[in-house]
Every structure is written in structure tokens, then in C-alpha cells.
Amino acid sequence: MPKRSIAQFAVDYTQYLAPDGRALGPLPSFAEDAANLIPLYRSMVLTRAFDAKAIALQRTGRLGTFASSLGQEAVGIGAASAMLADDVLVPSFRDQAAQLWRGVSPLELLLYWGGDERGSDFAGPREDFPIAVPVASHAPHAAGAALAFKLRRERRAVLCILGDGATSKGDFYEALNLAGAWHLPLVILINNNQWAISVPRSAQSAAETLAQKAIAAGVPGEQLDGNDVLAVRERVAAALARAREGGGASLVEAVTYRLDDHTTADDARRYRDDAEVSRHWENDPVARLRAHLVARGVWSRAEEENVLAETAAEVDKAAEAYLATAPQPVEAMFDYLFAKLPPATLAEREEAVAEGKRRG
């Protein structure tokens, strides 16, 4: 027999809830008490309210370009809720859901997207990384932080989130490969929302799944329904727990859909049909969890109205605080360049301050 098979691989897929909220089988233990799911639901609603507010601010000239996470709320909330407080999040630019769950405030997020670096000096998760705008180049940072945990023998893990487009980049593979070779406590979560600006998932890679990219790196890879917050939470929690216990890195692909434009600077109608988007609205993760909670008798119309009002008030308050925040002084652009500013740059700082005063 000149040829024989020497390795076999499979990619698992996990889904607990049907799009109508119905349980497809036994639920993970954290979901046995339906009350445990209410904070997840509330945070998904908060994320949606935040995105809507951010877009409204942008459309009225009061916020910079913004990347909505509409339709992907379950990815961020499910994943972040699977983390422990002292784990570290290394987010991409569409991860406000995870950041909000981790304790980054809506005000801080608005400051960042409004063009103020103080938005990345969050008071909450102090060791979490700032949003990474360049695609996939943050994946090696996550591997580095995971290496730090391993070297210090800390039972902590790193969660890095990136998009489907990011998996085409070398940085993604370099980080995953290294984390595999070194058994680092790292979980890379792919938010596969089907579109990298105008390039659809089918044109991004011939790979049948993105999860299978883990196979080449020698780490576990799996796919799940990214619109099912139970699946995201349960599978990411398992991967993080394995990482903390020395079981090494893994890759999780959450299959979801970007219901909104890429950013406020994009017009998705240039490259995809409204009909496609409408179809995906039937798979809305927020509606799915709400239907599930209603079916289990823990969610009423009054509670729904209450949570909508609360989250709207929370983002309104954040928007007011954001709009009332004065810009940083001119010298702020110099004051964090180095721990101590070199004398040569000190002269530039003085010039900029004087110019700032002159302009008033």
C-alpha cells in the first residue's frame, strides 16, 4: 500500500439554541438557572443601545468613524462573560460588547471613538489591551501576554478577538503557531461576521471553516453559532479553563453576521443585497435570547421595557458626559511619548503649547 492516511481531523460545531430561542438539547450548566442568563441579555441590549447611540452621534458630527457590532453582540458578551477578572482581553475594533462586559465604561468607549486617547486609559480592566485597529497585528501581543502568565506560573489566560479577515494575515498564524508550540494560555476567538468590509467570507479563504486553521498550528479548533450566547460562553469558557490549567492555546470560530455597515464610513449596499441582510435579521442573537428567556418564564414585557429604558438612559448619560468632556491640553500628545521626554522634544512641546495658546 504506497499511500495511507496518517492523520485525521474534524471540526466540531456547537449550538444550544435555535433562532427562535428553543433549546435544541440539554443546556450548559450555567444556563440551567435561567436567571443566570439575564445579565447576558441585559449586556447585549446595552451593547446594541451603545452602538445605536454612537452611530447617532457620528451621523450628527459629534463622534468619529465608528464600527458597529450590530448582530454580533452574543460573540463579545458570551466570550467576555467566560473570562475571569484577571484574565486579559486583547480586543479588535469591533469588540465593544466584550469591553463593556469587562468594565470599560460607555463614556470611555465614546471618548476613544470621539478621538481622545483617555478612552483607552480605562479605569476598569487595567491590564486589558486597547482596541487594535490594524488587523491581526494584536494577536502576537496576546501571545506575549500569555507567555508572561506562563513564565510567572499564573493561572490566567488571554482572550484575543479578531475578525474573519484577520485570519488571512500572517500575524494571526504566527501568533497561533507560536502559542501552539509553546503551549501558551491563549484563546483566539474569530468573530466570523462574513464580511471584511466588502470581501465576503467565501472570497477570504478556500478553507471550509476558519476554525480548521487551528489544525495547522496543532491546537484545538472548533466552530460555534456566534448568535447563540450560550454556545459562545460555554465553549470559550472551556477553552479558557483549559488554557489556565496548562492545556495550551486554542482557536474558536464564532459564526455570526455583520448586520451593519463595516463602519460609519462604509455603505454596505455597494456590495451586498438588502435581502441578504434581512434574512440574517431572522437570526438576531438578541431576539433569540429574549425568546428563550420568555419561553422559560423569566422575562416579561415589563422587564423588557425596563431594561430598554435603563440601557438607553445609561448610554444617554455617557453621551452627555462625553460631550461635556473638554479636549486634552495640547501638551498631552507629548506627555506620554516616553516615560521622560527627551530635551530635544521638550522644545517642540513648548512650541506646541505656545501655538495652542495663540489659537485660543
Next chain:
Amino acid sequence: MAERTLVEAINLALARAMAEDSRVVILGEDVGRDGGVFRVTEGLLGRFGGERVLDTPLAEAAIAGVSVGLAAQGFRPVAEIQFMGFAYSTIDQLLNHASRLRTRTRGRLSCPMVLRTPCGGGIHAPEHHSESGEACFTNIPGLRVVVPSSPRRAYGLLLAAIRDPDPVVFLEPTRIYRALREEVADSGEAMPLDRTFTLREGRDVTLVGWGAVTLDLLTAAERLAADGIEAEVLDVATLVPLDAERILASVEKTGRCVICHEAPLSAGFGAEIAARLAGPGLYSLLAPVERVAGYDTVMPLPRLERSYLPSVERILAGARRALSHA
């Protein structure tokens, strides 16, 4: 006191930094068992173990990016990139991340890392192994760029770079890795990272450069001295932040300046020094600023590299042009 090569001095500084600070870790390709392709990290794996000296997969962007993550978590990574030609894929990490992590987070996170890489020509190395890419790094705000030119300065500057709370690119001229020996005491004393060093004093013309060409500048100064011309030789050493004051003070005295570097002429770092001389230094100048540099060509393969690199003869010609103005 022991006489050491530049390679040995760097090894000594690495060992010193690792012994005094457990946060210092070395990572790169072949830095462990092999001791690095130039043997700079020789013996460190045996002395400090596999958790302090890490042989990485062959992935330069990851080496730099993992260093960013380690540094943000409180380590002091010293990353080695095997050759200059392989360092360009780290620029994304240095420019978009390492150099601005402190700024982006308003000081919440910082990036105290060193990225070491050999640089320069003159050792008949293969393609992509002989470039001088310092100008690719000097236009990145938030990044220090250091090029040592002697074993003693390599020791002191590398210690300073590792102890610095911000990212430093440390470029090691391969031509002088083993070309000279110097007494280097393992004193643990760092040298300042913002200083141009005066290698020779003179009042007639200033010869300024960094890295391997400083040896050529010193040779040129000897030859000029035979003709009764006293050249002052400056080693910039730290390109960013630039100690322009020292250069301006020298040219105020001499009125003439020859800037020398191996990198291509146009938009090389010498242009920045020339601009400083044309600005605050203008009224000191008695002659046009001369630049002697690599040509604006692709770095040739070894059989032509001697014709590419600035030679003592070209430096002398530059100096004589500067001196020809009354």
C-alpha cells in the same frame, strides 16, 4: 580588565542585565542552543535557562509582537532579529504598537522592550544581510534608535537600552562585531541614551557618523592629521533622540562638517543632521555640508559592496571639499 570584541561586550551586557533583573528575557531565532548566528547570546541559555532565553519559531513579526505583549505585562524582553533584512517585518509592530502603547493608553501600559538586529555591510554576507535600515526606524516617534561603534559603548548603551522604560531599537554593525577589541569592565554602568560621543577632538573639520563608519572616520582623521588638518570625530551613537547640541557645538568650532553613513544618501539620517546644520547651525558653516553615504541603489551583493560602502578615500574627498572653501 579583559579585552573584548563587540560581540563579547554585548553578551556581557546581556548577561549582566539578566543577572540583575529577572524580568529580562531574550527571545529570537536560534538565540538559545545555538547562541545566535553571530554567537551574541552564547552561553546565556546554559546560565539562565530556557524560560529566560527562548528559541522562537521562525516568525519575525511574532518575535516583535510577542515582545510587545511581554513588555506590556511587565517583562523586559530583548528580542533578536537575525539580520537587518529580516527586521523590516517588525516595523508594523514597532510603529503601530511598541512605540505608541504608552501614548495610546495615556501611560496605563508601556513597552520597555529592546529589539536588537545586526546591520551594515562589509562582511561579504548573502543578499538581504548587509543593509543599513536605521532611517526606517528613526522616523517612528516614541522609539529610540541606538547604534554602538565600540565594545565599551556597546556594553554601556545596551545596558541603558534594556533598563530604559520605553522601546529601543539596537542596531549592531556586523563589520565591527569582531574587528576590534577594547577593555570592557563588567561594571554594570550604563551610558546615556541621548549622547553624541566625541571620539577625537579637532578644530578644522567635523566628521560625524555612527556604527562601523566611525572607524573609517577615525582613519580619515589620522590621514588628515598627517597633512596638518585636525578633524573632530563624532559618534552619534543614539540617533533618536539626537544630541544635536553636541554636533552644532562642534561645527561652531570647525565651521565644516562631513556626515557619513552606510545607508543610502537620500532621506538617510544624515539628512536630518544636515537640516539641523542648515537651521540653527547655518551661521557656523564656512562650507557646504558634505554627505558621504551609500549610493541611492539597492545594496549590491558582496563582490561590489566595497564600491558601495563609504570608503576612507570618499570621506577624505568630502573633507577636502569642505576644507576647500576659504
